[in-house]
Amino acid sequence: MELRRIIPFAAYSAALLLAPPVFAQSGSASVGGVARSQDDGSALWGATVEVVGTSTVALSDEAGRYRLRGITPGTISLRFTRIGYTTLTRTVTLGADEAAVVDAQLGEAPLRVDPIRVLLKRTRMVGDPLDVNEAPGSVHVLVAEDLDSPAFVFDNVHDFLRQVPGVNIREEDGFGLRPNIGLRGTGSERSSKITLMEDGVLMAPAPYAAPSAYYFPVAGRMEALEVRKGSSQVRYGPRTIGGALNLVSASIPDRLTWFVEGSGGEYGSLQGHARAGASGARFGWLLEAYSLDTGGFKELPNEASTGFDVDDYMGKVRVNSDRLGDSYQELELKLGYTTEDSDETYLGLTDEDFGSNPLARYAASGSDLMEADHSQIQLRHFWTRGNVDVTTTAYRNDFSRNWYKLGKVLGTKISSVVGTPEDHTSALDILKGADSDPDALTVRANNREYFGQGLQSALGLTVGTHELELGARFHQDEEDRFQWEDGFQMLDGSMSLTSAGEHGTQSNRVSSATAVAAFLQDEISLGSWTITPGVRFEHIEFTRLDYAGDDPARTSPTRTRVNRVDAWIPGVGFSYRMSALRVFGGVHRGFGPPGPGADEATRAESSVNYELGGRWRRSGLAAEAIGFLTSYSNILGEATLATGGDGSGQAFNGGSARVAGIEASLDYDLLWAAPGVTRVPLRLAYTYTRESFLSGFDSDYGPWGTVAVGDRMPYVPRHQLSGSIGYDRKSWRLSISMNASGAMRTQAGSGPIPVGQGTDAFVVFNTSGQVQLGQLGTLFAGLQNVTNQIHAVARRPAGLRPGLPRSFMVGFRVEGVR
Known part of the structure; x- marks a missing residue:
């Protein structure tokens, strides 16, 4: 299993190779701001913001904020896009070492629902994370920003889920190799009392015959964790008591x-x-x-x-x-x-x-x-x-x-x-x-x-x-x-x-x-x-x-x-x-x-x-x-x-x-x-x-x-x-x-x-x-x-x-x- 040695070496090697041209870019500009919904002013998570004609791209976070760095000074066009919303383009002139603020409001796409947004509703418990507020029940989504925190040094799923109320955790090995997770007081032993899925598919070793999670998906490679409790979980089974x-x-x-x-x-x-x-x-x-x-x-x-x-x-x-x-x-x-x-x-x-x-x-x-x-x-x-x-x-x-x-x-x-x-x-x-x-x-x-x-x-x-x-x-x-x-x-x-x-x-x-x-x-x-x-x-x-x-x-x-x-x-x-x-x-x-x-x-x-x-x-x-x-x-x-x-x-x-x-x-x-x-x-x-x-x-x-x-x-x-x-x-x-x-x-x-x-x-x-x-x-x-x-x-x-x-x-x- 030499991958664990190759990947860190590759990261540090790439950094050393890239260092000279990057440090030579003093005087570059940056731009940041907030993407919001034109309808109600709420923050838009996951909006794509790009400098048109370049490879400089960023995604807005849960608060709708984004940052673009290392931009060549001059007049640029910023393009804002998001699934289910209209595209917006803004023009801004940047000076050397300038940090500009450009906010954007995107309107909902009026003619048709983006098929990808429909697909998310069928394969995820929440669908688009922006729909959390609409859910008729308790639901929480931890997105990439929540999961990428360096404070959780071993990517232990227990540490991630402690951010969600209603989750009961029993540690065992300190690393979360075999998680013990319960919801709303269900037994936590080997996470066997909850419905466990990856991409909407049952993922326990034998979900009906032997649900104890001696296998658990590697949380460190996930882009989101969804926790759903309440009546709307009848979509997910077989276990519907905790969530x-x-x-x-x-x-x-x-x-x-x-x-x-x-x-x-x-x-x-x-x-x-x-x-x-x-x-x-x-x-x-x-x-x-x-x-x-x-x-x-x-x-x-x-x-x-x-x-x-x-x-x-x-x-x-x-x-x-x-x-x-x-x-x-x-x-x-x-x-x-x-x-x-x-x-x-x-x-x-x-x-x-x-x-x-x-x-x-x-x-x-x-x-x-x-x-x-x-x-x-x-x-x-x-x-x-x-x-x-x-x-x-x-x-x-x-x-x-x-x-x-x-x-x-x-x-x-x-x-x-x-x-x-x-x-x-x-x-x-x-x-x-x-x-x-x-x-x-x-x-x-x-x-x-x-x-x-x-x-x-x-x-x-x-x-x-x-x-x-x-x-x-x-x-x-x-x-x-x-x-x-x-x-x-x-x-x-x-x-x-x-x-x-x-x-x-x-x-x-x-x-x-x-x-x-x-x-x-x-x-x-x-x-x-x-x-x-x-x-x-x-x-x-x-x-x-x-x-x-x-x-x-x-x-x-x-x-x-x-x-x-x-x-x-x-x-x-x-x-x-x-x-x-x-x-x-x-x-x-x-x-x-x-x-x-x-x-x-x-x-x-x-x-x-x-x-x-x-x-x-x-x-x-x-x-x-x-x-x-x-x-x-x-x-x-x-x-x-x-x-x-x-x-x-x-x-x-x-x-x-x-x-x-x-x-x-x-x-x-x-x-x-x-x-x-x-x-x-x-x-x-x-x-x-x-x-x-x-x-x-x-x-x-x-x-x-x-x-x-x-x-x-x-x-x-x-x-x-x-x-x-x-x-x-x-x-x-x-x-x-x-x-x-x-x-x-x-x-x-x-x-x-x-x-x-x-x-x-x-x-x-x-x-x-x-x-x-x-x-x-x-x-x-x-x-x-x-x-x-x-x-x-x-x-x-x-x-x-x-x-x-x-x-x-x-x-x-x-x-x-x-």
Whole structure:
């Protein structure tokens, strides 16, 4: 995997080669300003601003602001364009070293809707980011400016999503390799309780049969993240209780666009990212490569790596008809491939050892290794004519992984050893490196293969005040477990293999699902009102075949489970526009399939969800506040290794429960009204969540155990807060951000969190800066966890685990547009 070394070298080499001509351009001019809508004066994000006849191009940001640098003095023409808006040309005369301000107001295109804007509505949860304000429900979009912050040095999707209220995060490895994301109090374990997509296509390893996100799309290569909650999510399934997360990959650009970026930092970390693409009248293409390699921040006694190496490649090609014709169609092929090698483990620390050195790892975890490969293919066709459009996508995802990790010592699960070390002193000594007998350590090869494939199509039809969308999807997926366990001996602090297990003897089973889903949604415009009723239907057939450990050829299953589920999922949302204020709300049914591990007594997860809120947009201020309530009639837990369980996949009914809360966010440019292009952006996001079980029960699901009425749920903090403030000048930018969270229970219960059953509250500060060196490129640096606050973020799967300590990264970016 030498790409991680080639890309940073290429970036620095390009910078050195370009330096002489760039530094010779003293006296060049610049121009900046704000692009706004002529209709209501709102900022236009994503408007293209170009100096006509040159390769100097820029895009406006979320505040509508743009900058063009390195312009030859004289009279120039500026062209402003954006999808769905008319083109505007402005002429300006620039002197040497002058920084001119040119604002622009674009009117909406009056004759026809741009087909690309229609396509965005079918393939994204929001469509055009400018439509966020119109949504009849809670929706947030993080665009490139939010994702490119150098403060997030490892492109951890957890760090990105902390900017969004209503998102629950449980860290595990400090890097976000296997994210744990929940929405509005749903379980966060391996992001299995939300609908996870990339470009509108299901992306979990086996979204129905095994949704735990042991594969997660590389967030660092995305151009946007969309989070949608509320009634309008009936378009997205199968899981509709908390919401949906859609990762948007880079779009094929309209003109030749490229960048190369390389950075390096703490723990021997190297990151490289390169992208190039272009379009002609009837053809477009894009190629992208991303690599991140680090030695890790945890410390083994033998000083071996505790980090990872991730390489990701993606390509797109498109053929299309004339965009200005009476009808338009395009065919786009997307291919992707990702590999991961990570020295990660489930083994954490005892409370005492965490207090002594929270970054330590026990010697017995030194052989733990995750090896994974993922490939994807999507073929999408889009056609539109007049008020009708059809979008159809065929897709296939394949994922294989083998997580070779310690499971037991002296026959006892590692979670029990570190959880009650006073009862397992001999086993704990071996974990730390004491000599042992042969086969004292049991290392499991969690060898699994997955696939997910399907065909989905959506028909859009606009008739008068009705905008109808009818969608259908046929989907199949599978998880194949073929696992074994090896025995090891600890000698002189090192592990050596003493017995090799027979493949298939630990877990030998195949779980699969076939699903047919359909939805119908109608967006009805009635003056200032927008009403959006919709309904979704899911028909799912689960099958699980268990084979004997001594039957590697799988001649006959020892047990067959078949489970069929049908669900109708209705919902209705509304919004009402009052000048700068928009009030919205909705109610919908929440649904979560029980999976192939369910038995006859297991019910589907079900709830009724309510929300009511308002958005304010005016004069550089965007504010939002939402109240939500999720009333479960049945909540589910699943026994997995990640929860400290036995990995059986057995689902447990939790009965009725309730989650209620408030989400609030604010975005404001403190210099919105000031002339020029200097910005001081301020952003805040807050979440308050109050959750409890309304049923008492006993379960073998570790995070629940014995539950009494009124007990709080695990891994849901009461308070969460994130914020940032920046100072953005003509050629440089500084920012400071903060993330804070209250302590979380790791076990259901009431009252103060008992010792040994919680995580730490924390406040983490980050800072970053970047400077534009003319046309040479951009130098950037980021420092995460400035105060080096060491805090416990989890106790599962097996022991205390720390968050990311203070980490820095510095890099350089070269880019161009023609």
